[in-house]
Amino acid sequence: MNQEIKNKFENFEPDVPIEIWSNIQNSILSNASASEPFSKASSISSGMVKVIMGIVAFVALVSTSIWYLNVPNTKETNKESVTEIANNESTPMPVAQDTELQNISNTTQNIQTNDQPSDKQTALTGHNVVEIPTPQPENKLLQIPVDKSNSKIVSIEGQTETCSGKIQLKPNVNGGVWTTRSAASIVPLSNGRVEVISSSTKPVVVYYQLDQNLDSVTLTFYQKAEKVPYKVIDATCSKNDGQIWIESTSNRTFSLFNSNQRNSLQNVGLGVHRIQVVDQYNCYYELTAEVRQTEMKSVISVQALNYIVDYPVYFKCTDIDEQTQVLWNFGDGSTSSDVEPMHRYKTAGNFQVELQFTKGNCSQTVNYSNLKIEDKNVSFANVFSPNNDNQNDIFKVSAPSNLKSFEAKIFNRSGQMVFHWSDSTIGWDGRLPDGQDAQSGTYYYWVKGVDSQQKMFEHRGFVELVR
Amino acid sequence: MNRDKNDIFADLYKQHASYMYGVCLRYTKDADDAKDVMQDGFVKIFQSLDTFRGEANIKTWMRTIMVNTAINFYRHKHILQLESVDQAYTAHMPQTDETVISKMTTDELLSIINLLPDGYRLVFNMYVIEGYKHKEIAEMLGITEGTSKSQLSKAKSYLQVLAEEKLNINVENVKY
Numbered sequence: 001m002n003q004e005i006k007n008k009f010e011n012f013e014p015d016v017p018i019e020i021w022s023n024i025q026n027s028i029l030s031n032a033s034a035s036e037p038f039s040k041a042s043s044i045s046s047g048m049v050k051v052i053m054g055i056v057a058f059v060a061l062v063s064t065s066i067w068y069l070n071v072p073n074t075k076e077t078n079k080e081s082v083t084e085i086a087n088n089e090s091t092p093m094p095v096a097q098d099t100e101l102q103n104i105s106n107t108t109q110n111i112q113t114n115d116q117p118s119d120k121q122t123a124l125t126g127h128n129v130v131e132i133p134t135p136q137p138e139n140k141l142l143q144i145p146v147d148k149s150n151s152k153i154v155s156i157e158g159q160t161e162t163c164s165g166k167i168q169l170k171p172n173v174n175g176g177v178w179t180t181r182s183a184a185s186i187v188p189l190s191n192g193r194v195e196v197i198s199s200s201t202k203p204v205v206v207y208y209q210l211d212q213n214l215d216s217v218t219l220t221f222y223q224k225a226e227k228v229p230y231k232v233i234d235a236t237c238s239k240n241d242g243q244i245w246i247e248s249t250s251n252r253t254f255s256l257f258n259s260n261q262r263n264s265l266q267n268v269g270l271g272v273h274r275i276q277v278v279d280q281y282n283c284y285y286e287l288t289a290e291v292r293q294t295e296m297k298s299v300i301s302v303q304a305l306n307y308i309v310d311y312p313v314y315f316k317c318t319d320i321d322e323q324t325q326v327l328w329n330f331g332d333g334s335t336s337s338d339v340e341p342m343h344r345y346k347t348a349g350n351f352q353v354e355l356q357f358t359k360g361n362c363s364q365t366v367n368y369s370n371l372k373i374e375d376k377n378v379s380f381a382n383v384f385s386p387n388n389d390n391q392n393d394i395f396k397v398s399a400p401s402n403l404k405s406f407e408a409k410i411f412n413r414s415g416q417m418v419f420h421w422s423d424s425t426i427g428w429d430g431r432l433p434d435g436q437d438a439q440s441g442t443y444y445y446w447v448k449g450v451d452s453q454q455k456m457f458e459h460r461g462f463v464e465l466v467r
Numbered sequence: 468m469n470r471d472k473n474d475i476f477a478d479l480y481k482q483h484a485s486y487m488y489g490v491c492l493r494y495t496k497d498a499d500d501a502k503d504v505m506q507d508g509f510v511k512i513f514q515s516l517d518t519f520r521g522e523a524n525i526k527t528w529m530r531t532i533m534v535n536t537a538i539n540f541y542r543h544k545h546i547l548q549l550e551s552v553d554q555a556y557t558a559h560m561p562q563t564d565e566t567v568i569s570k571m572t573t574d575e576l577l578s579i580i581n582l583l584p585d586g587y588r589l590v591f592n593m594y595v596i597e598g599y600k601h602k603e604i605a606e607m608l609g610i611t612e613g614t615s616k617s618q619l620s621k622a623k624s625y626l627q628v629l630a631e632e633k634l635n636i637n638v639e640n641v642k643y
Contacts, residue, residue: 002594004569005595005596006577006596009489014489014492014503015488016484016485018503020509024480024506024509024513027506027510028510115508162632182481
């Protein structure tokens with residue numbers, strides 16, 4: 001476990017908040033002027049240090065936003081947006097892409113041009129040999145800028161565009177010379193103005209030398225990633241509503257928390273969506289995602305005592321909640337918006353039941369085929385009154401004649417059989433086996449038989465005994 | 468005027484700031500503390516640049532300064548009370564399932580390391596990631612070797628609980 005954790009952090013190089021560099025420079029400066037060597041610096045905390053002079057950070061860390069546009073589902077529109085992205089990506093940058101390498105070679109070069117060859121020491125940084133001179137004992141701490149007034153020599157001009165890799169600087173005093181040792185190029189413009197271009201995301205220090213005065217500006221350039229650093233990991237339009245999950249494929253983040261490399265869009269509905277993502281450097285990217293119907297895992301279940309015309313059939317579906325709007329189509333032309341409906345078919349036949357879910361902008365359909373409803377071959381009254389008034393005195397099965405076989409049983413509420421008969425022409429007169437009148441109430445019947453066409457039937461249900 | 472030292476320093480910063488910030492984030496409880504440690508550390512690096520004689524890899528040297536700065540940061544705040552932290556989490560020490568940790572991304576792992584009590588976090592970082600021996604840790608933190616060992620094992624257990632919670636939370640939030 002130890003080695004694994006160690007490996008995870010081996011190349012862990014998070015983005016450094018840009019204000020740290022300026023705070024460090026300020027600490028060093030204030031130390032140089034004060035004679036106490038370190039105590040002062042260590043008491044400085046990041047929140048309290050104001051950027052005093054000469055150091056300008058032009059990119060504000062922008063918290064994130066994601067938004068999307070629903071595009072009509074046409075392929076042409078898609079192509080256009082893709083082309084746009086491609087154009088943006090291919091904007092040529094005049095600086096070499098491999099900035100890491102360039103930084104290192106710069107360092108080596110800088111040091112080799114120093115005129116203190118005897119004091120050089122060799123040290124390893126990473127895999128590259130870099131020579132670091134030991135500073136002369138009499139060297140004092142370097143002060144940049146030399147004094148506060150110099151901070152007014154250079155200013156940033158115009159609107160700063162984040163993520164462009166370019167920034168324009170303007171000297172407030174003419175006649176100076178611009179230099180940089182960072183991985184950046186300086187393009188002269190009119191009136192001593194320059195444009196600094198960098199493809200590095202590391203801070204760039206630009207110097208302006210005016211006679212004995214030196215001013216420096218620390219600029220941090222943020223680059224649009226070469227490839228879109230995000231990908232769509234999931235786009236579904238299930239009954240849980242349409243959603244798109246986006247994941248960062250680099251260390252770029254689009255939320256306030258570093259650890260949150262994923263984000264989701266909810267309630268997006270079906271179709272092709274263009275998603276614009278802004279990373280923490282305010283660079284824009286565009287992704288497209290198509291939200292399609294996903295295979296429903298929900299299953300319709302049908303329950304009935306008898307799948308017979310006029311008998312109640314109960315419908316259910318798994319995974320429906322109260323927020324889901326449903327529309328049942330029973331296949332015989334009737335519909336219901338109840339979550340768990342009951343339906344009585346009026347005709348016999350094979351029916352295809354369809355359930356449409358709607359939630360937010362997503363809707364889906366799930367089917368149940370071959371629901372077989374049969375004609376009544378026998379019928380019962382569901383209530384009878386054995387009071388000898390010649391009306392419904394007997395609970396009888398109205399069956400077609402010449403049944404091949406017949407059997408019927410009556411049970412009371414506690415599950416005891418109270419009567420049974422196997423001649424379809426007779427019925428139950430409401431008396432118990434011992435000759436006593438059965439109490440009023442609900443009884444359960446079970447009828448089974450084979451009709452004249454050799455077709456088996458079996459019916460169960462409740463009958464009400466009323467006295 | 469000496470521009471050389473400053474340039475070297477700027478280059479060092481440019482090359483190693485990201486990594487060093489990563490170290491700071493590991494040793495601290497949040498980004499604010501990490502920034503403070505980072506600043507203090509780099510100021511120290513600047514001031515000690517004269518003393519660096521090239522015996523060691525400069526990255527290692529810088530990291531050592533950074534780690535020491537982090538230790539001092541917490542010692543200075545008088546919140547490095549290892550023994551008292553000790554008792555709080557002794558009660559429930561679950562069996563560790565180490566695969567949980569290996570499933571996490573670096574960022575996820577970092578976010579739970581940040582949640583560790585300060586003492587646990589220091590010892591955990593120093594032993595597991597920086598590779599110090601318990602004896603060295605004991606000397607650097609002014610504790611006994613035994614305390615260092617028990618801190619480490621408790622840190623791991625605690626981390627385990629946090630990791631499991633974290634993964635569970637993620638499973639809830641992210642439905643595939």
